[in-house]
Amino acid sequence: MGLPLLANKKQSADKHQKIIEAAIAVFAGNGFFNSTVADVAREADVADGTIYLYFKNKDDLLISIFEYSMDLFIQEAEAALKSSSDPKEKLREFISLHLKLVQKYPDLAQVIQIELRQSTKFMKEYPNEKFFQYLDIVSGIIGDGQESGVFKKNLDPVILKRVIFGAVDEIALEWTLMKRKRYTMAEAADQVCGMIFEGICQ
Amino acid sequence: MGLPLLANKKQSADKHQKIIEAAIAVFAGNGFFNSTVADVAREADVADGTIYLYFKNKDDLLISIFEYSMDLFIQEAEAALKSSSDPKEKLREFISLHLKLVQKYPDLAQVIQIELRQSTKFMKEYPNEKFFQYLDIVSGIIGDGQESGVFKKNLDPVILKRVIFGAVDEIALEWTLMKRKRYTMAEAADQVCGMIFEGICQ
């Protein structure tokens, strides 16, 4: 009696996951608004109605993708950042990781970067905690660096975290949309780190 | 005989402009997909059908906003950049200008930054020349700076222009979406320039 329940729970989790993954693929391919719930259902190989057993509505599906992916990103980031204690190395690691993740999960990245922003409703109303949590990894590193004297103290971490995220994310976005890749992610990471650390002036 | 024609032309241009402006306001407020053509018509104080006398369809309206705004941005940027010949000053001017423009035309900025990116179709299919033209102002400045020895030569202008644009645009985006402004655009411009020019390392 316990086992079947467990089995069901697992099956249930599997189906939830299956739908999430289907939604990521579908939304990345066609855009959130141009995709139908039926498209997602077909991709996930479930009935339309089944989606509503796992998600409140279509918007909830998008939000769930976001939370799922931010959890994934945060988890991977925290794991990766343990290896080093030097703020500079940590920041390099973070930038490199973000770009790697975009490369590893291109559909996911596209949904996050493009489709999510589309929903003004989402951007304005949804308490975007997970994203701030992700961003705060950056401001944490900056704060540590400023304390230990590695980074300049006159730079405002609130602004800086956005500047760094924006720079890295724009590169990631371009890379996602580019058909013929003109540079590797490793090259891009080097360039971005170079610029952020030392600036562009001679 | 010539005058009425002129008047008509002007009136016609006025109505075109009126619809564009209405669309910017509506799309910024609700998002492109959540706005109806009827909403735009109401805002522009014209009949629904009138929209279709000036624009092919709803998508065309979005694209027109984009072209209109990029023209505006490019024009303002070129005017502003004439004042100085120092690449560093020019870049500072450009960054400052972009942020000022976003502040001056917040609805327009929001449509460009958010609504436009939503349309995967748009991002993937529309030959995004005007945007590249805008971006190329940055790579032009970088190129000049590298030639004259002001900027480091080992940085790839193709990547760099994106990094700079991403950093600036993310700040602009956050500022647009922030309800209670926690910093001024001038402060932000200083911080961004500081980081870009000299880097974040001590």
Add this chain to the structure above:
Amino acid sequence: MGLPLLANKKQSADKHQKIIEAAIAVFAGNGFFNSTVADVAREADVADGTIYLYFKNKDDLLISIFEYSMDLFIQEAEAALKSSSDPKEKLREFISLHLKLVQKYPDLAQVIQIELRQSTKFMKEYPNEKFFQYLDIVSGIIGDGQESGVFKKNLDPVILKRVIFGAVDEIALEWTLMKRKRYTMAEAADQVCGMIFEGICQ
């Protein structure tokens, strides 16, 4: 002062005629419902609004075509039927004429045969006098023929006129729609007359 008026009247009549002819061409090509008033205006080389100076509405345009064409058909039929006094010859003449007219005015024929029938409203509500007048040419001939003993007296002219018209009109319709003509109208006229006069039995 008299002349310009006359000239205007003539010009006015010309424009009326021009619109009728444009409407015939457009409706024949695309069907009444798939054609727009603007299409007709363009074809007639007048402004959209001008159509409404000469016709009450789009339906009126169709009815006017019908009346115009039936007048034309009746006029040509009456002229042609004067030449002979033999009912059999007259009927042969009528059949031949109808087919010739369809061949001569294919667009007109198509509008009458197809587009007119579409409008149930028209078929049911419009007092279809002109068409009955045309049909009555046939019953007149039959009546004469029965009186003079050329045609069988036990046939009901009311039914018969329809049978004959239906037979002829179906041939005309097929001929109008056929792309590669497989028989000439003269052949068809011969066959139809042969059948109607002598029947199909050996």
Add this chain to the structure above:
Amino acid sequence: MGLPLLANKKQSADKHQKIIEAAIAVFAGNGFFNSTVADVAREADVADGTIYLYFKNKDDLLISIFEYSMDLFIQEAEAALKSSSDPKEKLREFISLHLKLVQKYPDLAQVIQIELRQSTKFMKEYPNEKFFQYLDIVSGIIGDGQESGVFKKNLDPVILKRVIFGAVDEIALEWTLMKRKRYTMAEAADQVCGMIFEGICQ
């Protein structure tokens, strides 16, 4: 487990049929172009969207009516024609049957005769096979009759089948549109057969 599926299939077929019948009634009453899909839905007592579960679009509904009715006609005709082997009797049977069918399914007949012809697109583009199949029943009978010497050999079956169909169909059409019936279908059948077999000449 099998039964519910069967029930569903049957129910599904029922709904398809229900919509077809509603469409026939609505199109016959108002004409295809003057009827809305919502009208059909209301008549069929289903939601607007349901129509699109069974038919591709409004045109498809019209075409489906056509195919449905031609199948019905062909089936009834083939059944009726088995009883006799005499070409003359067979032709009489066919004519009588066509008129009876029009009387039995007046709405259907009207849609076929009138509404279908309206759509130039349909008449020109739709590969009208079913209708030709129906017409070919007539040419088959004629061919047999000519072979067996019952019908004149100099008459072209291609033209003749149209002449006969046109004659019969015009009678049917008039009868459908006539409000006060001035003759019975049986009378009409007799008259038509008399004329077709023996001609109108004394």
Add this chain to the structure above:
DNA sequence: TATGAATGAGTGTTCATTCAT
């Protein structure tokens, strides 16, 4: 749980008609 047929509100778009010029 899972299904998928059914729903019906919602919307982009067309076009007959009007009317100020």
Add this chain to the structure above:
DNA sequence: AATGAATGAACACTCATTCAT
């Protein structure tokens, strides 16, 4: 008389969501 810009009602079609099975 003639224009054609403007109107706004109308409609085909879509799709998120529900619910009986």
